[in-house]
Amino acid sequence: MTDLPALPVLRLEALDASGVVTGSAAVGPGDGKVVVGPFAVAVSIGTASPTGLAEVALSVLPTGPDPVTGHLRLVASVAGAADPWWMIPGLFYGENRPADCDRRFPRFEAGADDPAGMVSDHWSFRADRAATPAVFAWGAAGGVVVATDEVTAAGPAGIGFAHRADDADVHVVVPFREDPVTYYGSGTPLPAQAAAHVWRPGERVELRISAGALPPDRHAYAPVLRAVHERNRPLHPVEPWVSVPDAATIAAEGLVRWHYDPDPGVLLETVGFDREVSGNDGRPVDRQAMHVGWVSGIPWAYALLAHGRRTGSAAAVEAATRVIDFCCATLSPSGTFWGRWERSRGWTQSWTPIKDGLHARTLGEATLFLLRALDLDDRAEWITAARSNLDVIRDRQRADGNLGSVHHAEDGRVLSWAGASGLTWIAAFCSAAGLDADGSYLAAAERAGEYYARFVEREFIHGAPEDVDLAPTSEDGYAAVMAYVALYRRTGAARWLELATRAADWMLTFRYTYNVRFAPRTPLGIYGFATRGGDQASPSNQHLHAYGLVCTEELAELSAATGDPHYRERAEEAVACFRQLVPAADGEVNAYRGMITERYYQTECFQPKGMLLTLSHAWSAGVLLLACEQLLGGVAPAGT
Template identity: 45%
Template structure:
């Protein structure tokens, strides 16, 4: 077997199987496998021991048994993007009467060092800092406090993961297990443990959620441990894959790419329309349902059910506007571009009025206020402290105000108030920047002090400053951006980028990945330094761990099943906000340029997936999936979190509509390469 050496150890009950990666020199670096019957929980299991082994050139067959089961296992070495083992298990129940139980395939990682983890889209490293204000599962080597969602072991449903795989690292190597979302025993599961007793990863058939089920940050549920009812003589077949890589934190990437390559063939896309139709519909939706001509804002939400909205005094609509992120400048820019290019004056005027509103909303420290509310006016947004303004929201607004200025200048239009506002924001970023390049994540709205230095919430200042440097011909901005690129690379190289959204304090999110891609692609375009290109690729690869490679099996009578919604190409919002969202469209232009610079078709394919996925569920006419023409939901529920799997949130969000409008227009230049509609 080319990559894997298989070793056996005679023990009292039979054999232990060891999978040793031959390309690693350390003899301590191997994974030790045993199949287990999960009856009462993680720590009480019925072991299957191996009684017979046959070996050929690329294949090993194992036969074993336990008290209730006979197991035949076939391990075959495979090589695609990387080398891995395909494992097939035939399990026969030999009991005399029915038994409720599940099967667990567990591998122990032999070696030293505290482990680190990744379940794509669902769990990253320790996943949450102890001081984080947002509650969601956290790994604690010493056990932690389960009431605070802390534990040294976790097990999850596979549908929480963008790719149903569990990765573990120690000082010597990376090991991973993968299985498909669904098995002959139903929904599968993923798990891990790491403490003084050792490190292990496993697959559950059917799933188990332990020690607590993460239903929402404010509503954790008890453990959910599914079992299968076995009948005498029943035979079940299960499949999974084993991967071993080196100890680098990027060792996940070859296996993710290989599984994606296979899933491309297995799980088809299903776009409902082409890019032009999507732009037409979302321009209509953003203007008709979200633009407020009285206050010149883009309302953050519009309820699907307009009768209900009338019955509750309009409370289904949210008459608020963030200047970036969930509303504001990015989407006004997209509407402005559509209006000018298609001669729709109403759209152009509305977008211009929104930009005017944002430009008028400078805080005492010279940067944009984060949010405007009816009856309250300007404020700080959804931050941990009501005196704080968050760097990501402000820098994103600044970036798209600069882009709007550039666009308008090309059309012979000048906006002096926009220029003054943008200058004020960029000057603040330069002024508050630390000597090492850090812009900080939160600013006191009255004093201008940096209140939180941790996180990468300020990374988008890089993009805003680079585009500002070109527009204003100011090298100070360019130098600040380059210095920041040196600082923020630590988050990318550590494969743990966190702190972007206001509402999930210091949390790793897909949005952090998007922002890093935008920042480093623009840095590469500034001076063609290959280091920036490598960082762009690393950020993009990490971003792809949030992106679905497969199509979820939605329950039969749910809305997403009835719509035949294909999840391949969608992104998990974050380990804290576990739902599918379309914010990845934010970096479509940078991803397409990254593909051209690298000639790596993986980036083109996965960006095509992202676009194709969200050319679904744009309301084509009033009544389409109970929405109105041009509406787009914010949330598609992929698992037992917030709402039942297969539901969608019955609110249209300005950002969810606007980011499709933005990406659909930006992607038009690549329409021939994308070939989304065949």
Template identity: 50%
Template sequence: MQLNVALETADGSPIVDSPDWRIDLEVTPVGADEHAVQLRVQYDGAAAADARVRLEVAVPAEPYWLIPGLFYGANRDPACARLYPRYAPGELDAETLIADRWAFRADRAATPVVFAWGDEGGVALSVGANTSLGLTGLGLGAGPDRPATIWVSLPYREEPFSYVGEPRGVDALADCYHWEPGESHEIHASLWTLPADRHSYAPVLQVLRDRERAARPPVTPWVDIAEAAELTAYGLWRWHYREDPAVLIETALFDRELAGDLGDRGDRLAMHVAWVSGIPYAHALLRHGRRVGNPSYIEAGTAVIDHITSNLTSAGTFFGTWYAGKGWKQSWTPVPGGLHARTLAEATLFTLRAVAAEPVDHPVWRDAALSNLEFALAAQDAEGNFGGMYHLETGEVLSRLGTAGLTWVGAMAEAYELFGDERFREAARRGGRYYASFVRNEILCGAPEDVDLAPTSEDGYAALFAYVGLHRIDPSEEWLGLACHAADWMLTFRYSYDVRFDPETILGTYGFRSRGADQASPSNQHLHNYGLICTAELAALSALTGDDSYATSAAEHLSFARQFIARHDGDFNARRGMVTERYYQTACFGPPGALLTLSHSWCIGVLLLATEDVLTRPELAALS
């Protein structure tokens, strides 16, 4: 395993055999798998020069790639309709975002490290996201005229084009350092040798997280857990609840004058049954209302769940979405009549939780949950696949691609706990066995409705629900191992470090910390807080395994999410209780350091769910 150092000009042209540069490289073993890399570069030219340093290492042929939160294998299934970077040997096409080499600015990655595995073993190269030379770059690639390689560039240069959220490549973003005569820099990196098992990323990421934690204090939330619960309950009720019919609208603008103050000029007057709105967050509002004795919250949460559970499709499922003026419709898919498995299963799961939590009986809720469960039992094939998309009228399974159906495993497990029907436990087991190969092979994809078959952090949340739930109803090392594997994969999306923001941006001005945040997906490169939905599951894993790292990650995510809750009207130009959907940590959809100026019901809702769990479940109290 040979580590090479190269120099290049601003446009990427190599600097070869120049007497103006002196390079000293020292590679020292520091453990069984890790080598410390110390690189010193000095420039002795007569005039200033713009240049970039590149550290690269050859990797096994036909590798499996990983950049945490950013690149997974080929990164995009050929069947995926969403366009974002995809690796394909010997190809290069900006219009379809396909290339045989890719390099990215480090703030796109949840941890600044690039991995590659072959049949005989793997290699990883890690470095700080920022060095004295600027923002780092991370690269991978192979081609007919060059070996498979991973690299870091100092500072970054994206190749062969950049992805900024558009369905095509744009001119590559790059930075370059301006060297003065006599200037020198010392860079520290790590080179890792790994077994062929792709899951060998997990201990490397744990080491890198621990080092970041030791180097910097934890995130300081703006508010404590109780205040976060109070604010988010108010925000969900005040800005997202509508009475006739009872819905939680998905988005509400910060600028209420523009929106007509609860009018229809900017707010998204729509509701999914789960995922980005609906039952999970109505359940959270209802729980909070019961705990603090607020009749308005109790009435609103109850009414929303009543509305959704009273309107089922002819196939016996929940609908996908409700729209003002249009009523109940399908999911977000171009497929006519399509209903998304993850959304239906999540709605069912949280209906079950609402039924179990309520001190009064809700027969309509129970019957709706059972109707959806019966539908899923019928949709599950002999292998255990629940399907990923269904037709809202006929119930036909329209697709069995991806792992969106894994969410049903968690719903079936909790249905067994609530009703004791052995069919639900058997369906959960069969589904758990079917989807196990996807977990072990690190190829979870398809959970959100809006990115088709892309891998996302949300696929990890669904898998964690599934296998923690399975272990509760069928304790075994198999399910516990899969739960840990799913959690490890999910945490590849969790930022282990703090992105540096320009102090003149809003995130920079407020001292926003990205550690503990989740990248949404390689397709949607922004930070979000959806991981709060499985706070209890991560804590349960720590209790079951004795490994505190899962609970620590849950606590960090909860701390991250308690930044940028509007504490009063006008706080960061929002209204009291509002929470944004997107924090822009990199050049995708918006400028780094900005945030999306609208409040989203799910962003408020998952935070309310997590805070209610911490406040009411003694085993979670330490997460505060």
């Protein structure tokens, strides 16, 4: 970074309560004073760090005799950005929502002004929507970043960007403004919201913001976010409620006690915390269904099986074996698993709106964990099911390596090639070494690895979850990490290790680097829930979830392979985060022992900030169990 300017072009703007700019002034290196609208601001800009970030200290004093209600905004610009690339960690990636994505949430488009459709050339958000309150932008020749803390001396911060012809602007605004609309998890936006702060005469407000210039490589975000994480780690502690062994025991008991139904042998996807209000022991609110992978099914049955083998729990082994048996007993006519079982109609398609569609990520994840289960129990029916899934997906692979995203349950046609949901199959193929006599599975994995590399290198991986269509998600990051670590494990090729590292950095953009401040009377505030280590699910689903625990072992492998402890430490940090709010006894967290929620509401989306979803999810208990078993050494990836 020695060839970069110490700072990008910066300016300060004053905004009134309605958001109208009332004053603007350029600021540059060193110390100085400027008048911006109703504010006199002393500016002190420090020296850029090796990451390119410099501290911008602002000492703000109203100039008039009357109180001022309004905002102060620091803007950094990069020129030569006719086609800009944006990133707000966990919140906004490039265009963010592809034009053909069925799910509606904020999208960038140059020159657009469609607030109702959530398509705009400028966006501003409250800072707690971001895993790190920072905004990156790149043009043709370089990039720029601004960063802040969630809460400032002038109230909660906001972050955002705007496109102006050939310039890309990124900003921090205090207190926050959301513009042009507020996204609350629905396809119908809410009116734009803003926090209020009264700047009082004679009352000086001290603000600290960071800004920096970046090289053209979009991956330049990685050292910046790592530096922020390292700074925050001692300032934002995470205190787990239970030990790793106890978390494993509680999660396993929760799966067996609440989610397992021996008739016909399923892990019910969701179970309500409240067992009385709806009558019949709460069963009317429980989701009487099971996906074969992803939100239920084989992956978490595998974790339960591993736990049962390690601890000698016959109940865990019996439940896990029965679930895997049930999934393997009835394959779709096309030769893969079905997508989902429903009590009312049996095995059926995935959640995709495409008729008779089976989602590649769900099928691939089920097959991957079935192969891991075979390391613990070499059952003929499981081998048959694994071979069938592997063979038909291998045979459908396109010449360029694409494995398809949605497959027809009856005739096996690939119904969609869009996105990167086929990534999970790479790990499955790599894990089938014992079944790969002719090497065709590994060859398919390597072809797919080259095809899906374009998503990792573009810093836009999308399509993994069934329920958010083509949005970029944290789950795409997990799939990519698992895929490229698996390829490296099998081949030792430096190409795969490089992609695994790059994918891990992108995945970690979704991981919170700080503890969100909650109102003291909200559930998360009362419990003192620490968000550092939790992942934003996606720009579409803005809540924290624990699915990142699925690649705990892979991140540890990546650290071992690179000699960089960062990835293992971040994996352990996530396990620490989700050992909070684990009910060890009936009644804790308004739940029963072993019930694990899916959603922690760290921002205003779906529910008010500070709440948690009062449903236990099979995958939430399962992924915590998996990670704990991996840390305890009870499991290892198939193929090792």
